Amino acid sequence: xxxxxxxxxxxxxxxxTGGCGFIGSxxxxxxxxxxxxxxxxxTDKLTYAGDKKNVDGVPRERYRFVKGDIADISLMRxxxxxxxxxxxxxxxxxxxxxxxxxxxxxxxxNVLGVHSLLKALQRSKSVKKMIHVSTDEVWGDLPIASRxxxxxxxxxxxxxxYAASKAMGDLLIRSYVKTYNLPVITTHAVxxxxxxxxxEKLIPFFTLRALRGERLPLYGDGKNVRNWLHVDDxxxxxxxxxxxxxxxxxxxxSGNEERSNIEVAHKILDVLxxxxxxxxxxDDRPGHDRKYAINAAKLRKLGWRPRYSFEGAIANTVAxxxxxxxxxxxxxxxxxxxxxxxx
Numbered sequence: 001x002x003x004x005x006x007x008x009x010x011x012x013x014x015x016x017t018g019g020c021g022f023i024g025s026x027x028x029x030x031x032x033x034x035x036x037x038x039x040x041x042x043t044d045k046l047t048y049a050g051d052k053k054n055v056d057g058v059p060r061e062r063y064r065f066v067k068g069d070i071a072d073i074s075l076m077r078x079x080x081x082x083x084x085x086x087x088x089x090x091x092x093x094x095x096x097x098x099x100x101x102x103x104x105x106x107x108x109x110n111v112l113g114v115h116s117l118l119k120a121l122q123r124s125k126s127v128k129k130m131i132h133v134s135t136d137e138v139w140g141d142l143p144i145a146s147r148x149x150x151x152x153x154x155x156x157x158x159x160x161x162y163a164a165s166k167a168m169g170d171l172l173i174r175s176y177v178k179t180y181n182l183p184v185i186t187t188h189a190v191x192x193x194x195x196x197x198x199x200e201k202l203i204p205f206f207t208l209r210a211l212r213g214e215r216l217p218l219y220g221d222g223k224n225v226r227n228w229l230h231v232d233d234x235x236x237x238x239x240x241x242x243x244x245x246x247x248x249x250x251x252x253x254s255g256n257e258e259r260s261n262i263e264v265a266h267k268i269l270d271v272l273x274x275x276x277x278x279x280x281x282x283d284d285r286p287g288h289d290r291k292y293a294i295n296a297a298k299l300r301k302l303g304w305r306p307r308y309s310f311e312g313a314i315a316n317t318v319a320x321x322x323x324x325x326x327x328x329x330x331x332x333x334x335x336x337x338x339x340x341x342x343x
Contacts, residue, residue, distance in 0.1 A: 005303070008243055011037035015083035015127075017070050017117070018090030020044035022197040023133065023231055025054035027087065030235035032058050043068045043079060044090070045109075049198040070113035076120035085242055086130040088117055091166070093135075094200050098162035099286055106165040114169035118176045121184070129247055130184045131238055134170050136227065136252070137163035138188065141289030144223060149295040152188070152250045159287045183247035187238065190254045190294055194231035194313070195320040203314075206265055207321045210274045220284035222262030225291040229255045230308035237304050244302045254294035255306035267311075271318045 014031065018024040019042030031038055040058075043066045044050045052065065068075045070090045080086065090113060092098070092106040114132065121130055139150040140157030156171070158164040176182045197204050206216045237253045245251060259267075265279055296304075 005243060006035050006239055009035045009038060009085075009239065011039075012084040013039045013041065013082060015079050015086045016040055016042045017086070017088045018044055018050070020046060020050035020052055020054050020065075021089060022049070022054075022194075022201075023192055023234060024087075024089035025051075025196050026194060026231040027089065027235040027238060028055055028058060028063075030232055031239065032062070034236075034239065038062065040064070041066060041079060041083065043070070043075070045069045047092075047105075049093075049200075051196075051198075054196045069109075071108060071116045073116045073119055076116055077123055080120050080124040080127050083124070083127055086117070086121070086127055087238060087242075088114070088130065088132045091133070093162065095137075095160045095162045096200070096285065098160055098165070103161045103165075106162055107168075110162075110165035111168045111172070115172055118172060118182060118184070121182055122176075122180060128183060129242060129245070130182070131241055131245075132169070132173055132184055132186045133238070134186050134188050135163065135166050136188050136190050136254070136292050136294050137289065138167040138170060139292075142291040142293055144225060144291050146291065146293070149293040150188075150252070151295040152252055152298060159289055177248040181248070185241055185245045185247060186250045187241065188250070188252045188294070189234055189237075190227035190229050190292060192229050192231045192234055193310070193317055195317065195324075197231075199321070202261065202264060203268065203317060204321050206268050207272070207318050208325065210269060210272050210278055211322065211325065213274075213278070215280045216265050216269075216278050217280055217282045218261055218265060219282060219288055222265070222279070222281060223260050223290075224288060225258050225260050225293070226264075227254050227292050227294055228257040228259055228264075228310045229253065229306065230310075230313050233306040233308055236307070237299060240302055240304050241299075251299045252294050252296045253299055254296040255308070255310075256294075256296070257306075257310040258291075258293060259310060267314055268318060271315050 039062045041064045139154045156167045
């Protein structure tokens with residue numbers, strides 16, 4: 001992508017919600033590295049998955065942190081008063097937590113929080129565009145042998161409380177776009193991988209367990225297929241949509257890197273030079289989606305291409321969790337996986 005693609009974003013003010021989480025923090029680093037003079041306000045509730053250390057090293061003179069909840073409408077209105085663009089990463093995202101009794105938090109952030117942002121955006125006179133980061137899981141799943149791919153026109157058929165809560169927020173956005181002509185773009189991204197991910201998710205979770213010589217619990221037969229996208233490729237897609245995306249439209253984001261869960265586990269063990277016998281199969285979780293496959297042709301027509309392959313970037317990703325293992329000690333005791341499976 002040409003370096004001058006982001007010229008229109010130079011010296012602009014971005015409001016990033018959920019910027020202390022995995023994808024949001026990586027986006028902040030990427031934006032500062034690629035946009036001259038950009039200013040960023042990051043608001044984050046700092047739940048268990050948010051860590052202010054994730055934004056260490058950003059230029060402090062152009063960065064501001066505001067602790068807050070996106071469901072706080074008055075705060076969102078204040079923060080949007082002088083923002084040029086809004087990117088909403090704030091979300092509850094872990095499927096297991098949504099299944100095992102924490103649904104209220106998902107409704108609060110993924111539905112009520114989104115509604116709060118829309119109401120604040122209605123009052124804003126400065127925001128030119130908002131990007132709402134959703135998920136491919138709203139479309140449900142496919143049979144393992146299927147050659148079909150979801151796209152922007154696929155119907156919503158969510159199979160988990162998490163996916164349902166994201167679908168609810170997405171439908172609210174659609175209604176506000178159609179009724180009030182709000183300048184919002186919704187994106188549906190596939191599974192992200194890279195640094196700074198909270199270790200309840202597959203890659204950091206398995207990496208840290210393997211480092212300690214602990215078993216890697218795979219749901220069911222381990223053949224569930226996911227589509228993987230490096231987090232920096234995701235950040236680049238969002239910046240491109242800020243510049244070239246059509247307000248009110250929807251875009252799927254995928255690098256077409258399909259891997260089964262057992263393939264991912266094997267790759268992590270290969271990188272770490274650990275025995276495959278660490279893998280253990282456990283009872284499948286309720287409503288476990290079998291396969292995601294996404295067609296991102298619409299985004300590619302705007303000029304986006306992924307820079308990273310799964311094979312090329314997984315070793316560096318694993319290396320980051322090895323190097324930063326000490327940061328994750330607080331997380332291993334309360335990991336949702338450990339609460340609900342027998343290891």
